[in-house]
Amino acid sequence: MDMTLAELKKHPVFHYFAELSSMPRGSGNEKGVSDYLLRFAQSRNLPVIQDKALNIIIKKEATEGYGHVPAIIIQGHMDMVCEKNKGTLHNFDTEPLKLQIKGDMLYASGTTLGADNGIAVAYALALLDASDIPHPALEVVITTEEETTMKGALEVNPEHFSGEIFINLDSEEEGKLLVSSAGGITAAQGLPIQWDSPHEQTSVFQVQIGGLFGGHSGMSIQKGRGNANKLLGRFLKGLSEEFNFHLSSISGGLKSNAIPREAEAVIHVPEAHASRLPEVAAAWEETFKKELRTSDPKISVTAEKVDHLPERVYSDETTRSVIHSLMLIPNGVQSMSQEIAGLTESSTNLGVVSSTASTITFVSEIRSSVKSLKEQILKQNEVIAQVTGSTFTTQADYPEWPYRKDSKIQKLFEEVYQARYGKRPEIVAIHAGLECGIFAEKLPHIDAISLGPDMFDVHTPEEHLSIPSTIRTWEYLLSALKEMNAYYN
Structure with missing residues (x-):
């Protein structure tokens, strides 16, 4: 595709996506974009609500001849995961994303693109702004903090809606209609730090695990990609079996729902063993490269001596409890669906290890399409916290989205797809958490579907969006809206 960014912005969807990309919208920092959406509706005299969670609800009357069709709730989220490559200078709080076209794909330079889920917002704004698109009554809801706590969806007041049809635009594969998703919860173990004075005859090293691919902990967990936090735990455990050492800091990962690509620790090694550490790191790098030769061939393990001597150590x-926590906390696929071939049923991701002066925190994202299995993994984490003497807390508990066999909206989208492309779309359930589950619990009468264009490597700096797929999905959505006149007659 030979197109400039300026030419791409002439399409209404990409026009609004570019506008969104100029605003900070990391999870928890959505005030600016929420206010922008509020002004958008007000300037067009569309009824709008901005609630305490900064969710935005915009309504638009049905076009002529569509008043008999049930109102449609169109939903997406305004926040994005803010990840950047090491060495990339970018402030997500103040700087716009640097969009660039490569072939027929849209990227951001060195950072996440935010197509998850800015493309849903762009679709919604283009639809609300148009005067020549036939459609039933619209109730557009754009939520906040989906990528972290799902706080926005959890705080939405269901009394604001009359719609019976629910279209979520937070999917990432064209030609697939999502009809069910996993529930999830975030679990945190807080290990209290006991400090000690460093031994005099020690050398200090910074150990780093890097070069991993990472990815979305729901969409990519089944790919077997390396988790930097877990790999660091293995390295430290192996080292502890050769000689004693102390930690003075440890960290890894940035988001609980992103497979961590990097982790590091500062360790204090007896002088007698200091010369061996780079060789040990190289040996572990070779081991990990063999294990992850397909998923993460660029993994690196380094141990570099540092000059400064911290005033205290764990x-x-x-130190033992840190290693035990990293080794024991479950990670990866826990069960596969027995009904849907290839579908991950339950998983957990040790996404973040962080520390303060008093506590080391291990944060896991737990998912399952079976509530009891989600609770079982949660209990396993709770028991590990008890064994290691850690506190245990949870947040962002959200429900699964159950499959509805008699879905009328699913059948409509199937038929429209068949008419446009001469084949049926794939009907799928996904392991990622979607806000559909929360809305289905709040509005049990709704008939829901989820769709979206092709996007790749979400939650990583390699995230990119297919431009042709985005346009095709837009046209597919408009075709389905048009057909509702006759389909719901």
Whole structure:
């Protein structure tokens, strides 16, 4: 595709996507974009609500001849995961994304693109702004903090809606209609730090695990990609079996719902063993490269000596407990669906390890399409916290979205797809968490579907969006809206 960015912006969807890309919208920092959406509706005299969670609800009357069709709730989220490559200078709080076209794909330079889920917002704004698109009554809801806590959807007041049809635009594969999704919960273990004075005859090293591919912990967990936090735990455990050492800091990952690509620790090694550490790191790198030769061939393990000597180190007990936590906390696929071939049923991702002066925190994102299995994984984490002497807390508990066999909206979208492309779309359930589950719980009468264009490597700096797929999905959506006049007659 030979197109400039300026030419691409002439399409209404990409016009609004570019506008969104100029605004900070990391999870928890959505005030600016929420206010922008509020002004958008007000300037067009569309009824609008901005609630305490900064969710935006915009309504638009049905076009002529569509008043008999049930109102449609169109939903997406305004926040994005803010990840950047190491060495990339970019402030997500103040700087716009640097969009660039490569072939027929849209990227951001060195950062996440935010097509998840800015493309849903762009679709909604283009639809609300148009005067020549036939459609039933619209109730557009754009939520906040989906990527972290799902706080926005959880705080939505169901009394604001009369719609019976629900179209979520937070899917990532064209030609697939999503009809069910997993529920999830975030679990955190807080290990209290006991401090000690560093031994005099030690050398200090910074150990780093890097070069991993990462990815969305729901969409990519089944790919077997390396988790930097878990790999660091293996390295430290192996080292502890050769000689004693102390930690003075540890960190890894940035988001609980992103498979961590990097992790690091500062360790204090007895002088007698210091010369061996780079060789040990190289040996572990070779081991990991063999294990992850397909998913993460660029993995690196380094141990570099540092000059400064921290004033204190973790005690023997705390160092052991850190290693035990990293080794014991479950990670990866826990069960596969027995009904849908290839579908991950349950998983957990040790996404973040962070520390303060008093506590080391291990944060896991737990998912399952079976509520009891989600609770079982949660209990397993709770028991591990008890064993290691850690506190245990949870947040962002959201429900699964159950499959509805008699879905009328699913059948409509299937028929429209068949008419446009001469084949049926794939009907799928996904392991990622969608806000559909929350809305289905709040509005049990709704008939829901989820769709979206092709996007790749979401939640990583390699995230990119197919431009032709985005346009085709837009046209597909408009065709389905048009057909509702006769379909719901």
